[in-house]
Amino acid sequence: MVKRLNFQNKDFFLQLDEILNVSSGKEVSAEKEVFPIIEDVKKYGNNSVIKYNKQFDNCFLSAKELMVTKDEIEKAKKNVSPKISNALKNARDRIVSYHKSQLPSDNFYYDNLGVGLGHRWTPISSVGIYVPGGTAVYPSSVLMNSIPAKVANVSRLVMVVPAPNGKIDPVILVSAEIAGIEEIYKIGGAQAVAALAYGTQTIQPVDKIVGPGNIYVAAAKKLVFGKVGIDAFAGPSEILVVSDSFSNPEWTAVDLLSQSEHDTEARSILICDSNEFANKVEEKIEYYLKNINRSEIAIQSWNNNGIIIIVEKINNVGPIIDKIAPEHLQLSIDNPKELLSKFSNAGSIFLGRNTPEALGDYIAGPNHVLPTSGTSRFTSGLSVLDFLKRSSIIQSTNKSLDALSEDALTIAESEGLSAHALSISIRLKK
Missing domain, CATH: 3.40.50.1980 (Nitrogenase molybdenum iron protein domain)
Structure with missing residues (x-):
């Protein structure tokens, strides 16, 4: 059964935690x-x-x-x-x-x-x-x-x-x-x-x-x-769609199912600003669950892992986004860039109603290998940097070694590493 939460509930984050932190032990x-x-x-x-x-x-x-x-x-x-x-x-x-x-x-x-x-x-x-x-x-x-x-x-x-x-x-x-x-x-x-x-x-x-x-x-x-x-300890795919009541509920429904059809463990989450809109989205989801190719997978995923969150104002979703730290974040609202300053945690961000997450899966350009299971709190999607190593370079002259030696020797001696200290001082002997 799809879970429906209300941001106004005083226990909202506790309830959300309980849902997100369920582990199968698999x-x-x-x-x-x-x-x-x-x-x-x-x-x-x-x-x-x-x-x-x-x-x-x-x-x-x-x-x-x-x-x-x-x-x-x-x-x-x-x-x-x-x-x-x-x-x-x-x-x-x-x-x-x-x-x-x-x-x-x-x-x-x-x-x-x-x-x-x-x-x-x-x-x-x-x-x-x-x-x-x-x-x-x-x-x-x-x-x-x-x-x-x-x-x-x-x-x-x-x-x-x-x-x-x-x-x-x-x-x-x-x-x-x-x-x-x-x-x-x-x-x-x-x-x-x-x-x-x-x-x-x-x-x-x-x-x-x-x-x-x-x-x-x-x-x-x-x-x-x-x-x-x-690259990462990857978990099931996930999407968080933020939609206001001006969005197309059919589009929103299909966007959510685009992740549900991946895997029975996939998670699709909707944040919207009215129960009426949420009901329309659920109606469309029920329709498409009977018509998409991987319906059995999507049905199990949506029914077991789907979440709908109701907020009074879309402008208040920042803390929820940061808590979920989604792999994919779709901002299907007017002026989505204005929301960017209100959160930090998301693997990939899709701005506006005409930017479905599927575009990023295939053709947009950015990588679709993204952090899952809340790990966008501390890591990023696959990039060129994942295939490069950075080596630091240091070059000292006799003069610059002399200028740095007193502090270096003090720290080495405080750590009790006499060979470290000697490797500096021996070079300064006349």
């Missing part, structure tokens, strides 16, 4: 299940990957057949319409353009004591991209996860994707070619994450793993973190 269970898989792949490499491919994906491929060949790419291109290919190429170009604007600059300068200070940016050497299979096909995920790495000049990109019955959907392979990925393996699940992290006899390990997956993939990424970097 995360802990998933970690226990994938740990032996990771250890198995770590120890036995290809043999374990092949075993789990058979067990989970009915994929009976040998080690030599795991890597996608150029012939398979060419065959896939013949099975994807030019319309889809062109749409993906247009999306690629927009994503590239946006992410190029994120490229940072190196810096070096001399301060007033003559100390040279600065930093430089260098790309991560190798990145693994997990692309989900299963209930839906996501070529957009291929583009969104790989293009920032390409723009950052990562030299080796490796894609893994589940291959049920040994097959990968052609559009996934075409999107990989459009993105410029040349190393692709038919592996999914925790075994794919382990293969990327630790390597096998045929797959070289990577330095970082990005990309969405189910709860088991997320658990596997969490367990290999430290051996490799990861």
